[in-house]
Amino acid sequence: xxxxxxxxxxxxxxxxxxxxxxxxxxxxxxxxxxxxxxxxxxxxxxxxxxxxxxxxxxxxxxxxxxxxxxxxxxxxxxxxxxxxxxxxxxxxxxxxxxxxxxxxxxxxxxxxxxxxxxxxxxxxxxxxxxxxxxxxxxxxxxxxxxxxxxxxxxxxxxxxxxxxxxxxxxxxxxxxxxxxxxxxxxxxxxxxxxxxxxxxxxxxxxxxxxxxxxxxxxxxxxxxxxxxxxxxxxxxxxxxxxxxxxxxxxxxxxxxxxxxxxxxxxxxxxxxxxxxxxxxxxxxxxxxxxxxxxxxxxxxxxxxxxxxxxxxxxxxxxxxxxxxxxxxxxxxxxxxxxxxxxxxxxxxxxxxxxxxxxxxxxxxxxx
Amino acid sequence: xxxxxxxxxxxxxxxxxxxxxxxxxxxxxxxxxxxxxxxxxxxxxxxxxxxxxxxxxxxxxxxxxxxxxxxxx
Numbered sequence: 001x002x003x004x005x006x007x008x009x010x011x012x013x014x015x016x017x018x019x020x021x022x023x024x025x026x027x028x029x030x031x032x033x034x035x036x037x038x039x040x041x042x043x044x045x046x047x048x049x050x051x052x053x054x055x056x057x058x059x060x061x062x063x064x065x066x067x068x069x070x071x072x073x074x075x076x077x078x079x080x081x082x083x084x085x086x087x088x089x090x091x092x093x094x095x096x097x098x099x100x101x102x103x104x105x106x107x108x109x110x111x112x113x114x115x116x117x118x119x120x121x122x123x124x125x126x127x128x129x130x131x132x133x134x135x136x137x138x139x140x141x142x143x144x145x146x147x148x149x150x151x152x153x154x155x156x157x158x159x160x161x162x163x164x165x166x167x168x169x170x171x172x173x174x175x176x177x178x179x180x181x182x183x184x185x186x187x188x189x190x191x192x193x194x195x196x197x198x199x200x201x202x203x204x205x206x207x208x209x210x211x212x213x214x215x216x217x218x219x220x221x222x223x224x225x226x227x228x229x230x231x232x233x234x235x236x237x238x239x240x241x242x243x244x245x246x247x248x249x250x251x252x253x254x255x256x257x258x259x260x261x262x263x264x265x266x267x268x269x270x271x272x273x274x275x276x277x278x279x280x281x282x283x284x285x286x287x288x289x290x291x292x293x294x295x296x297x298x299x300x301x302x303x304x305x306x307x308x309x310x311x312x313x314x315x316x317x318x319x320x321x322x323x324x325x326x327x328x329x330x331x332x333x334x335x336x337x338x339x340x341x342x343x344x345x346x347x348x349x350x351x352x353x354x355x356x357x358x359x360x361x362x363x364x365x366x367x
Numbered sequence: 368x369x370x371x372x373x374x375x376x377x378x379x380x381x382x383x384x385x386x387x388x389x390x391x392x393x394x395x396x397x398x399x400x401x402x403x404x405x406x407x408x409x410x411x412x413x414x415x416x417x418x419x420x421x422x423x424x425x426x427x428x429x430x431x432x433x434x435x436x437x438x439x440x
Contacts, residue, residue, distance in 0.1 A: 034440050036440050037439075037440060038440045039440070124440050125440050126438060126439055126440035127438055127440075128436070128438050131438070148440070149436070149437035149438060149439060149440060150437055150439040150440065151374045151375070151437035151438075151439055152374075154373060154374060154437065155437070156436075156437050171418075172411055172418060172436075173409060173411060173436045174420075175409050176409070177408075177409045177435075177436055177438075178407065190439050195439070195440065221418075221434070223373060223434070232371075232373075232416075232432065233416065234411075234413040234416045234417065234418055234432065234434065235416060235417045235418065236417075236418040240418055240419070240420045241420045
């Protein structure tokens, strides 16, 4: 008689699922990239469902503004590493599965090593550079991607690259948007429960894909609107935008600059790392400008001038210093502000911004 | 024909609009001329719930969707 585990009793008794599908979950390995809003909800259902091996990739630490939607974390976790913290919670939920935490940001150097050990990849990231990077690595490694993304009250879900002839993200969006084209969650906000629902749908698609159930969102993109409850499913295929620019092999992939591809650094604006940024503080003829809205936390502990980004849109500020160093929460608004200032001052001033924003700074200081 | 816009495209064009165009290229030109903020915006076009990449002839009853990429997570 086959071994039954009471933990999965409701899967065994589920018609069309049963012992066989449960065994497939047990034998499967899934890599969740991004332990934010999408990752926190998908991970809980994947662990509870008994996926045999789960990997979690995230280089970030928990911030108080994450707690509104990243439901694996609690107030006492602020400042802790997301991947490790999530792994601990999930291991309590299901001690019978293997969970690995990778406290690092996905990049061209580590992507192949991380992804090749797993059967399915969940894209739960929050930026285009990572999304195109994950897409390309998975196309080259022939791994399916369960994709999720959110904007305000709407979310997208799709399964890419699940078979030889299936579409990937580049068939849908061949040209990456510019970083300045799309506002981030810090700026436009997101209903906290939205990534919870979209992440849960990613878990559904992952389970369907592994268990061999029907209706996987392969070659289809689902859009869900939480205000109207309207769903909109469009079809796509690998013939659309077939001349996509996925690098031809691993060596070409590792030479790709995805930050540049997605418009972060095309302009001559200097991207400062945290250490470089800290060196600018107190320098002669240098103005450090916080472009966050008044009251955004955490407050900077160093001397700076606050010019909220909303004021930039109305009327560009006059800044006397010839070195202007901008920062915001995540590095997106500061980059947009830098581009606006660059148009105004051309090459008469040196304009730089803190890449990764206050979030990166805090991580560096607490890390 | 009915055009539905999603995400940040809807913030520029409104959620739905009525435009008559002979094909998707003409529709695209009309949108760019009518909404300056759409310049350089990336979005996929679906005709009757199928994503298209080449120019497609349009009919009065067609339903068109303008779908931008979302980055949030």
